[in-house]
Amino acid sequence: MSETGRHEDVPEETLPGERETAHEGAVATAENPFADPGLPPHEHRAQDIDDRAARRSERTVALLFVVSMIATVAFIASYVAIPIEQNVYIWPLGHISALNFALGLTLGAALFCIGAGAVHWARTLMSDEEVADERHPIEAAPEVKAKVMADFAQGAKESQVGRRKLIRNTMFGALALVPLSGVVLLRDLGPLPGNKLRTTNWKKGVRLVNQSTNLPLRPEDIAVGSLTFAKPEGLEEDDEEFAEKIAKDALMLVRIQPQNIKDKHELSWSHEGIVAYSKICTHVGCPISLYEQQTHHVLCPCHQSTFDLSDGGRVIFGPAGHALPQLHITEKDGFLEAASGFEEPVGPSFWERG
Amino acid sequence: MSTGGAYAAFAPADKAQADDTAQSLAIKEGKKLFAVGCASCHGTGGQGTSDGPSLVGVGAAAVDFQVGTGRMPAQQPGAQVPRKKNIYTNAQIDQLAAYVASLGAGPTVPDKEQYSPDGANIGKGGELFRTNCAQCHNFTGKGGALTDGKYAPTLEGVDPKHIYEAMETGPQNMPSFGDGSLSKQNKKDIIAYLGAVNGDESESPGGLDLGGLGPVSEGLFGYIFGLGALIAVAIWVAARTTKAKKS
Numbered sequence: 001m002s003e004t005g006r007h008e009d010v011p012e013e014t015l016p017g018e019r020e021t022a023h024e025g026a027v028a029t030a031e032n033p034f035a036d037p038g039l040p041p042h043e044h045r046a047q048d049i050d051d052r053a054a055r056r057s058e059r060t061v062a063l064l065f066v067v068s069m070i071a072t073v074a075f076i077a078s079y080v081a082i083p084i085e086q087n088v089y090i091w092p093l094g095h096i097s098a099l100n101f102a103l104g105l106t107l108g109a110a111l112f113c114i115g116a117g118a119v120h121w122a123r124t125l126m127s128d129e130e131v132a133d134e135r136h137p138i139e140a141a142p143e144v145k146a147k148v149m150a151d152f153a154q155g156a157k158e159s160q161v162g163r164r165k166l167i168r169n170t171m172f173g174a175l176a177l178v179p180l181s182g183v184v185l186l187r188d189l190g191p192l193p194g195n196k197l198r199t200t201n202w203k204k205g206v207r208l209v210n211q212s213t214n215l216p217l218r219p220e221d222i223a224v225g226s227l228t229f230a231k232p233e234g235l236e237e238d239d240e241e242f243a244e245k246i247a248k249d250a251l252m253l254v255r256i257q258p259q260n261i262k263d264k265h266e267l268s269w270s271h272e273g274i275v276a277y278s279k280i281c282t283h284v285g286c287p288i289s290l291y292e293q294q295t296h297h298v299l300c301p302c303h304q305s306t307f308d309l310s311d312g313g314r315v316i317f318g319p320a321g322h323a324l325p326q327l328h329i330t331e332k333d334g335f336l337e338a339a340s341g342f343e344e345p346v347g348p349s350f351w352e353r354g
Numbered sequence: 355m356s357t358g359g360a361y362a363a364f365a366p367a368d369k370a371q372a373d374d375t376a377q378s379l380a381i382k383e384g385k386k387l388f389a390v391g392c393a394s395c396h397g398t399g400g401q402g403t404s405d406g407p408s409l410v411g412v413g414a415a416a417v418d419f420q421v422g423t424g425r426m427p428a429q430q431p432g433a434q435v436p437r438k439k440n441i442y443t444n445a446q447i448d449q450l451a452a453y454v455a456s457l458g459a460g461p462t463v464p465d466k467e468q469y470s471p472d473g474a475n476i477g478k479g480g481e482l483f484r485t486n487c488a489q490c491h492n493f494t495g496k497g498g499a500l501t502d503g504k505y506a507p508t509l510e511g512v513d514p515k516h517i518y519e520a521m522e523t524g525p526q527n528m529p530s531f532g533d534g535s536l537s538k539q540n541k542k543d544i545i546a547y548l549g550a551v552n553g554d555e556s557e558s559p560g561g562l563d564l565g566g567l568g569p570v571s572e573g574l575f576g577y578i579f580g581l582g583a584l585i586a587v588a589i590w591v592a593a594r595t596t597k598a599k600k601s
Binding site: 043044045046048049050087092093094095096097100101104119123124128210211212213217218220221222223225226227228229254287288289290291292293294295297299301304306317 | 482485486489490498500501504506524526527528529530531532533534535536537540555556557558559560561562563590591595596597598
C-alpha cells in the first residue's frame with residue numbers, strides 16, 4: 001500500500017519505461033496561491049500493461065454473464081418445476097415457500113451477475129484515463145441575446161397586441177376564468193362530514209352484541225376482570241359500510257367491583273359494575289384495548305395514552321386530550337342495552353368539537 | 355382466615371363424600387404441597403394475604419396455568435411474574451389444582467378435545483385473535499409492552515392447554531375471556547390460529563419474518579440493511595482500482 005492506494009505486482013519488463021508526469025499543472029506561489037495543480041500523474045492498472053491480467057479480467061466478466069444466463073434458465077425451470085404449495089426448511093429463514101425462495105434466489109443472482117460483470121468490466125478493462133472537460137459559460141453570446149430580443153419585439157408588434165385592446169382584454173379574461181373549472185372540481189373531495197363526527201349508531205334501546213360470538217350480551221356473560229368487545233345490534237360484518245361504522249361504534253365492556261369505581265357519574269352509567277367505553281382513542285383514533293384488569297388502565301398502543309376505566313376514563317398519561325367517552329348502559333329483559341347514545345363525540349378531537 | 359377456613363371446612367367435606375376417594379386423596383396431598391409452596395403468600399387456607407390474592411374460586415385451570423408455566427410459586431415481587439422453569443410434576447400440579455378447586459368453584463382444566471386444532475376454523479381464529487388479543491400480544495402472538503414494566507408475553511412455544519387456561523382465567527393483568535365473551539369454539543379457533551402462525555412448524559411463505567413484529571421493524575430492517583448494502587456497493591463501484599507497480 002502507498003499513498004496512492006493498492007498496487008499489484010507486475011513483471012518489470014511490462015511496465016512503461018517512463019512514468020508520465022503531471023500535465024498542465026502549476027505550482028502555488030506567493031503571487032498565485034490558488035494555482036490549479038492539475039491532475040495527478042496517471043497510474044496504470046495491471047490490466048492496462050499486462051495482457052494476461054486483461055485476459056483474466058475478461059474471463060471473470062464473461063463468467064459473471066454466463067452465471068447470470070444460467071440463473072435465468074434456473075428461474076424459468078423453477079417456475080415450471082416447483083409446485084406453489086411446497087414448503088422447505090432453510091436455515092435461518094425457517095419454513096418458507098420453496099417456489100418463492102427459488103425464484104428470488106435465481107432472479108437475484110441473474111440481475112446481480114449482470115451488474116457485477118458490468119462493474120468489473122468498467123473497473124478493470126474500460127479506459128480509466130482522467131479527462132478534464134471545461135464547462136461552457138451558461139450565458140448566451142451577446143449577438144444571440146440581441147437577436148432574441150429583436151425577434152420578440154418584432155413579434156409583439158406584428159401580433160398587434162398593443163393596438164387591439166379588445167382582443168388583449170378578452171384573452172386575459174378567458175385565461176383568468178379557465179382555472180375556475182379546476183376549483184369547482186375540488187367539490188368532489190367529498191361531502192362535508194355533517195353531524196357524522198358527533199353521532200354513532202348507539203341510541204336508547206339498542207342492544208349490545210358480542211363482536212366475537214355475534215350474540216346479544218347478558219350481564220352474567222361479563223365476569224369481573226374480563227374484557228368483551230361489543231357492537232350495536234343490527235350492525236353485521238357483511239354490511240357494506242361495516243368498517244366505517246365499527247370505527248365509531250366499537251365498544252369495550254369490562255366489569256369492575258362497584259366499590260372500586262371511583263367516579264360517581266361512571267357508576268350511575270354502569271350496570272352492576274359493567275361499564276361500556278368507546279374503543280377509539282381520543283387522541284388520533286387508534287383502537288385501544290390494552291386493558292390491564294388489575295389496575296383498570298387501558299393503554300393506547302400508538303402513542304401510549306393511558307386511561308383509567310375505574311375513574312371515568314380519565315387520561316392519566318399521554319397525549320390524549322379528552323377522557324374516553326362512556327356509554328350509559330342498562331338491562332332490559334335480561335339483555336344489556338344502551339340507555340342513550342354517546343353524549344360526546346367519540347374518537348379524536350376536531351376543530352368544531354368544542 | 356375465617357372465610358378460607360370455612361371454605362376448607364365445608365366445601366371439600368361435601369365434595370369428598372360425593373367424589374371417589376382418589377379425588378379426596380388428591381385434595382389432601384394438594385393441601386400439603388400448598389402449605390409448603392404457596393401458603394406463605396396466599397395464606398394457609400388460600401384466603402390471600404397482603405402478598406398474594408385469595409385463591410377461593412380461581413379454579414383448577416388457574417393453578418394448572420400458573421404452576422404449569424412456572425410463574426407460581428413467584429420468585430420475587432415485581433411488575434410482573436415471569437414464566438420460568440416449572441418445578442412440579444404433573445401429578446403434583448393436579449393435586450394442587452384439586453385442592454385449590456376445593457376452596458371454591460372455578461374454571462376446570464380443559465380437556466384435550468377443547469384445545470386441539472381438530473374442527474377449528476383457523477381463518478375465523480385469526481379474525482378473533484386480531485379483535486380480542488392482538489392489541490397486546492401482537493398480530494401473530496409475539497407479545498408486546500404494557501405500562502410500568504408490565505408486558506404481554508410471547509405466545510411462542512406455549513402449550514395450547516395453557517393458552518386456553520389463560521383466556522379462561524385471565525392471569526395477572528390479562529383480562530379473562532370467559533365463555534360469555536369468547537365461546538368455547540372461539541377459543542379453539544384462536545388456539546388453532548396460533549398453532550398455524552406461531553408454532554414450530556408454522557410457515558412463513560415470504561421468507562424471513564423478522565420476528566413478525568409488523569411494518570415498523572420490517573421498515574427499519576430495510577433502511578438499515580437494505581440501504582446499507584446499497585451504500586456499500588456504491589462505494590465499491592466508485593473505489594480506486596488496483597494499480598500496477600514494480601515488483
